[in-house]
Amino acid sequence: MGSGKLAVLECPDDLFAGVMDYRSCRLRNCHSTYGASQARTMGRTAKNMKFSFGGAPMFNGKEPLKVFSWLRQFVKACDDNDVSKGMVLYLIPNFLAGDAEARFTGNLLGSDIAGGQGSLASFPAAVNWVLSTYAEPHALGLSQNKFSRAALVNNEGVDAFAVRLRSLAELCGNIHSEGTMKQQLIQGRPQYLRTNAFVYNSAQRSYQQLSTYVAGKYRAAKDVMALANRGSPGESSRKGQTSTGPRGLPVNQLHSPWEEDNTATHDTVAVLPSGTPGLQTT
Numbered sequence: 001m002g003s004g005k006l007a008v009l010e011c012p013d014d015l016f017a018g019v020m021d022y023r024s025c026r027l028r029n030c031h032s033t034y035g036a037s038q039a040r041t042m043g044r045t046a047k048n049m050k051f052s053f054g055g056a057p058m059f060n061g062k063e064p065l066k067v068f069s070w071l072r073q074f075v076k077a078c079d080d081n082d083v084s085k086g087m088v089l090y091l092i093p094n095f096l097a098g099d100a101e102a103r104f105t106g107n108l109l110g111s112d113i114a115g116g117q118g119s120l121a122s123f124p125a126a127v128n129w130v131l132s133t134y135a136e137p138h139a140l141g142l143s144q145n146k147f148s149r150a151a152l153v154n155n156e157g158v159d160a161f162a163v164r165l166r167s168l169a170e171l172c173g174n175i176h177s178e179g180t181m182k183q184q185l186i187q188g189r190p191q192y193l194r195t196n197a198f199v200y201n202s203a204q205r206s207y208q209q210l211s212t213y214v215a216g217k218y219r220a221a222k223d224v225m226a227l228a229n230r231g232s233p234g235e236s237s238r239k240g241q242t243s244t245g246p247r248g249l250p251v252n253q254l255h256s257p258w259e260e261d262n263t264a265t266h267d268t269v270a271v272l273p274s275g276t277p278g279l280q281t282t
Helices: 014-019 042-051 066-082 085-095 099-107 123-134 135-147 158-171 177-189 191-200 209-228 233-237
Strands: none
Touching: 014 042, 042 085, 042 191, 066 085, 066 135, 066 158, 066 233, 085 099, 085 123, 099 123, 135 158, 158 177, 158 209, 177 191, 177 209, 191 209
């Protein structure tokens, strides 16, 4: 049952060697004296672990490469509740669902489903079984290729792209360091934003800081381009002004009391007192 006697999984791609065996999921408490009968009575521990699980979904095997994020969350829940390596084996089914739960329970030593003939007798063996069953090398290769080709697409903000890139990295078992993720974030930006991002990037700045900075630059560039395409507001207000009046005022801004009189032009009538010498009354 000791971890030293268990063979380490071999991955055909050295890139994934560090995440494809039980040593990537070590527990802080390595005590191993709990037996199957004792571990099965840990109902309160399972409830506490589910609280530490933080609402993360149970693993059902439908999205195989999510096994990495599930394992990390499971190990964190174990460490939060001081669960030892000896008692954790029979707690694993509480965090599986659907086909994954049925297949795991069937391989569990002492399981009623397997007639007690299961091969999984330790936590390291269980981790290796889960990884070898769901983290298939071909699927890992495709996920890595998808990560390395990731770029900003139309109508996608930089913030959304940064989140998508992080999720793609998680599907690769988080083999990518912070530096690798920042380089891919820069590479996936439009050409006119890469220089600023390269200058801003440094070891002291995190992936989140870089994505926030580039997002601000991207929004500013889009605003400038949109303004250029629309034309400046002063330009549009000057359209139709072809002449100016006194003191440089546009003709269409001069106002007179006759401007709004749409009636026909009237003759001017001079009213004079009757009997005025030399003048006629009109």
